[in-house]
Amino acid sequence: MPDTLKTLIAAVDAADSSARLLEAVQDLANAADVGAVPTLIAALSYNNPGAAVAAVDGLIKIGEPAVPALLDQLDRHNYTARAWAIRALAGIGDPRGLTTLLGAATADFAMSVRRAAARGLGTLKWPQFPADELEMAQAEALDALLFVCDDEEWVVRYAAVTGLQALAAAIWHRQPDWRTPILAKLDQLGTQDPIWAVRARVWWAQQQLQQLPEPPTSVGAEPIHEVIANWRSTLENLYRRKSQERPLPEGDPRRFRDLAASMTVPLPEA
Amino acid sequence: MPEQLFDHDNNDSMTSDSLTVEQAIANLQGEDLGLRVYAAWWLGRFxxxxxLAIDILIQALDDEADRTEAGGYPLRRNAARALGKLGDRRAVPALIQALSCSDFYVREAAAQSLERLGDPSGIxxxxxxxxxxxPGTLPAPEPPYLVQPYDAILEALGTLQAGAAVPLIVPFLQHEIPRIQYAAARALYQLTPDPLEASQYGDRLVAALAGDELxxxxxxxxxxxAIGYLAAAEPIAQTLAENSLKLIALKGLLETQIQQRQSPGLNEGAIRVMALMDELL
Incomplete structure (x- = not known):
């Protein structure tokens, strides 16, 4: 490990204030060195939003070499850190992140995780998928995004609309049959969503899809071939669990049925 | 932990099943003080x-049974909060009455609920x-022992378009508690018709985004x-805070832009805000 990287990592470890931590993480992120990945991932769980933003930027800059560690260390106990890690995966757009993003968008209990994953499902780097897997991958992403468009949280629906728009742009000419379900879902949200911000985002997506140029220009990067050996089976498992997996949300009245009958202590309003 | 708060306590669209509604209404009329105060919260929450629920909650604003050691009225607090969420203006006279309660937190909840109900008769x-x-209103029971819930009052006056209140609000821009300064700036922004003049108050809040305390x-x-100040869009996006909170703030700006148009459609400001929101998802 070069000395400069050691120094940068030591500065993160030594930071004793929120401002110093932010500065040290920014410096480390700017180095964009793969040796910084473990420290940057650790910075996602320091409960310091500024440092987390800088760490995500750094991980995205490092790109594909950061993906295995991100997937491996997705912190299942701290959903704030998980949301940041999903943001990094979404920003990198590496095909190996697909199954994680599908699971997170459709089934994670934390809305900040679903939100980041829904956005990421639209912005995966499709040209990097192996040619024989691309259609299936995009079909899965589409299926998941249409599902997430009905999330109970406005911000997740908003994110799903951005993902759907990006995916639609990617498949517009290759999969003209898919336009119908996409446009139908956008039409439904754009006229019926109870949250005006979601409708507005739909209108903007509709505008941009109408302006898509013809014909398609797809300049592909090199596909990554080791991508997803066990990908199909992962997907099958994921979708089998998908509908049962998400627990009752906090505050769901079904959770309160027993509680309400038995409570003797007042519950303060959060 | 605001992330947690917004993750779990924002399911406003959720509905409750009838069995539990009946149970809550029954509990609110029952003897058990704990079940009553919980039922009052629950009815607002869902x-x-x-x-019938409105009627019982209005009655609960006069409750004398549920008292804290310090003399507070927990049931009244929860009932006042719930009535703001339920959107029935029949509650307005009782909430105005509750502004005279000795309990600081009942007055705070009543001011917030009068704001939510949007009825100017409370001005x-x-x-x-x-x-x-x-007379008879006691200060908050803990530091800084505020005499009145000024931030809730100021915010209500702004939302309710109490134009005559402006001279009374201006001194609060210098209040020692920043939160109250912000509430005054927010209200004055809403009460100043000239956009150029109003922007000085919006800019005070923008400056606060760079403050030291999270x-x-x-x-x-x-x-x-809450005020939808468009010039704050970029500073909001750059604030050192949780993306969830920045997205909620930008949603306020976006919806203000949409409402300013008479027909459905997007103006330049709306698109500018959405571009920023996309980057925060």
């Missing part, structure tokens, strides 16, 4: 706006409270979202 009582002219930056985000 937006149970049945006339004279809010002005009297702002000037500490209502709690205060979060408060300024919420205030800017």
């Amino acid at each position: 937006r149970v706006d049945e006339p 004279p009582a809010l002005l009297a409270l702002l000037q500490d002219q209502i 709690q205060l930056r979060r408060a300024a985000l919420a205030d800017l979202g």
Whole structure:
């Protein structure tokens, strides 16, 4: 490990204030060195939003070499850190992140995780998928995004609309049959969503899809071939669990049925 | 932990099943003080706006049975909060009355609920409270022992378009507590018709986004979202705070842009805000 990287990592470890931590993480992120990945991932769980933003930027800059560690260390106990890690995966757009993003968008209990994953499902780097897997991958992403468009949280629906728009742009000419379900879902949200911000985002997506140029220009990067050996089976498992997996949300009245009958202590309003 | 709060306590669209609604209404009329105060919260939380629920909650604003050691009225507090969420203006006279309660937190909840109900008939009582002219109102029981819930009162006066309140609000821009300064700026922004003149108040809140304390930056985000100040869009996106809170603030800006148009459609400001929101998802 070069000395400069050691120094940068030591500065993160030594930071004793929120401002110093932010500065040290920014410096480390700017180095964009793969040796910084473990420290940057650790910075996602320091409960310091500024440092987390800088760490995500750094991980995205490092790109594909950061993906295995991100997937491996997705912190299942701290959903704030998980949301940041999903943001990094979404920003990198590496095909190996697909199954994680599908699971997170459709089934994670934390809305900040679903939100980041829904956005990421639209912005995966499709040209990097192996040619024989691309259609299936995009079909899965589409299926998941249409599902997430009905999330109970406005911000997740908003994110799903951005993902759907990006995916639609990617498949517009290759999969003209898919336009119908996409446009139908956008039409439904754009006229019926109870949250005006979601409708507005739909209108903007509709505008941009109408302006898509013809014909398609797809300049592909090199596909990554080791991508997803066990990908199909992962997907099958994921979708089998998908509908049962998400627990009752906090505050769901079904959770309160027993509680309400038995409570003797007042519950303060959060 | 605001992330947690917004993750779990924002399911406003959720409905409750009838068995539990009946149970809550029954509990609110029962003997058990714990079940009563919980039922009052629950009815607001799940937006149970049945006339019977409203009636019982209004009655609960006069409750004398449920008292804390310090003399507070827990049931009244929860009932006042719930009535704001249920959107029935029949509650307005009782909430105005509750502004005279000795319990600081009942007055705070009543001011917030009068704001939510959007009924200007509460303005004279809010002005009297702002000037500490209502006898028998005790200060907050903990530091800094505020005399009145000034931030809630100021925010209500702004939302209710109490134009005559402006001279009384201006001094609060210098209040020692930043949160109250922000509430004054927010209200003055809403009460100043000339956009150029109003922008000085919006800019005060924008300046607060760069403050040292995360709690205060979060408060300024919420205030800017509430007033929908478009010039704050980029500073909001760059604030050192949780993306969830920045997105909620930008949603306020976006919806203000949409409402300013008479027909459905997007203006330049709306698109500018959405471009920023996309980057925060």
